[in-house]
Amino acid sequence: MSEAVLSDPLLFIPGPSDVAPEVLAELGRQVVPHYGPAWAKEYRRVVDHAKTALQAEGHLFIYAGSGHLGLDAAIGSLFAPGEEVVAACNGFFGERLAELAHSHGIRVRRCEAPWGSPVAAEEIGRALDAHPEAKGVLVVHGETSTGVQNPVEAIAAEAKRRGRLVVVDAVSTAGVAPVSVTARGFDACVTASQKGLGAPPGVVLVTVSDEGWRAVEERKEPIRGWSANLAKWREHAFSDFQPYFITMPVNVVRALGKSLEMLLEEGLAERFARHREVSQLLRRSLREMGLSVIAPDACALPSVTAFRCPEGVAAPELRDALLGRGFYVSCGLGPWSNDVIRVGHMGVNATPERISRFIAALKRELHS
Numbered sequence: 621m622s623e624a625v626l627s628d629p630l631l632f633i634p635g636p637s638d639v640a641p642e643v644l645a646e647l648g649r650q651v652v653p654h655y656g657p658a659w660a661k662e663y664r665r666v667v668d669h670a671k672t673a674l675q676a677e678g679h680l681f682i683y684a685g686s687g688h689l690g691l692d693a694a695i696g697s698l699f700a701p702g703e704e705v706v707a708a709c710n711g712f713f714g715e716r717l718a719e720l721a722h723s724h725g726i727r728v729r730r731c732e733a734p735w736g737s738p739v740a741a742e743e744i745g746r747a748l749d750a751h752p753e754a755k756g757v758l759v760v761h762g763e764t765s766t767g768v769q770n771p772v773e774a775i776a777a778e779a780k781r782r783g784r785l786v787v788v789d790a791v792s793t794a795g796v797a798p799v800s801v802t803a804r805g806f807d808a809c810v811t812a813s814q815k816g817l818g819a820p821p822g823v824v825l826v827t828v829s830d831e832g833w834r835a836v837e838e839r840k841e842p843i844r845g846w847s848a849n850l851a852k853w854r855e856h857a858f859s860d861f862q863p864y865f866i867t868m869p870v871n872v873v874r875a876l877g878k879s880l881e882m883l884l885e886e887g888l889a890e891r892f893a894r895h896r897e898v899s900q901l902l903r904r905s906l907r908e909m910g911l912s913v914i915a916p917d918a919c920a921l922p923s924v925t926a927f928r929c930p931e932g933v934a935a936p937e938l939r940d941a942l943l944g945r946g947f948y949v950s951c952g953l954g955p956w957s958n959d960v961i962r963v964g965h966m967g968v969n970a971t972p973e974r975i976s977r978f979i980a981a982l983k984r985e986l987h988s
């Protein structure tokens with residue numbers, strides 16, 4: 621493959637995605653200190669935009685790190701070692717939640733559904749009844765490994781009805797689908813800059829509800845660790861000089877600020893509709909080609925679509941061939957690495973025009 625082709629493929633992986641030129645431009649500005657009244661004000665404006673985008677009314681932190689740092693902070697702060705949680709496991713990232721909680725010494729009760737299916741809210745309700753000690757539920761909103769959306773609203777309702785906590789991984793849904801943190805009663809919700817929010821990788825966003833803070837305060841033993849400790853994050857959050865205690869990647873925060881501005885200008889409802897329509901177009905086109913889309917329409921993610929490769933085609937080969945045609949896609953994860961292709965379509969790439977170009981490239985590749 622020639623350098624010319626490889627140098628500029630569209631990022632159709634499930635994140636990071638391509639970012640708008642205006643967002644990219646923020647990275648090229650001169651570095652400023654991560655403290656001082658002017659910067660603290662700028663940072664808070666980004667936090668406010670993020671709260672609007674996630675429909676979150678409580679605390680929201682923006683922090684240096686990737687999505688998993690936020691999950692570490694939320695799970696390790698709300699739950700103490702020896703406590704119990706129910707984890708919804710129906711894909712690679714659900715497994716990650718279970719693994720991450722286990723690494724904090726938390727006892728994990730798995731509530732499973734097959735890869736490619738959502739976890740039913742009633743199953744979570746049953747798991748909570750079977751495990752009265754479980755203090756909360758961990759669930760992935762958009763399972764990026766399969767392109768399936770879990771019914772987080774109904775799952776949160778089952779947990780709340782029983783007085784349990786809800787921690788949501790919204791890394792692949794924030795900015796492309798309603799997350800509605802406060803209305804749905806999420807006690808902690810985690811996302812990152814580099815997917816549906818349309819910014820480069822580098823910062824994580826974590827919300828905490830009042831009930832979440834109560835869980836932090838009522839812990840019998842203090843939170844372990846230092847840099848992913850939500851109690852420490854909160855201690856500094858009110859400072860007008862430096863609302864955190866480590867160095868911020870100021871340029872990434874500014875880039876996120878710009879992408880959130882653009883997102884809110886477009887309008888949440890309009891943006892969600894655009895992603896929904898583009899994902900429908902892609903699924904319809906894939907099926908017209910005789911390809912099998914993993915997610916049923918009723919629970920398909922608006923940002924990521926996974927499909928099975930045709931008989932006799934290995935996923936890594938198809939990925940490499942598509943890269944040669946200008947589109948960087950990903951293979952399946954874990955057991956699906958050889959059979960499944962995952963396509964990300966978010967932010968600037970979520971347009972009918974780019975999807976049609978992608979479909980044309982796929983057709984040429986499979987029919988040639």
Ligand SMILES: *Cc1c(COP(=O)(O)O)cnc(C)c1O
Pocket residue numbers: 635686687688689713760762763764789790791792812
């Ligand atoms: C991408 C993704 C993550 C990983 O986040 P990092 O920023 O790589 O740590 C976690 N959960 C889901 C659902 C994702 O799609």
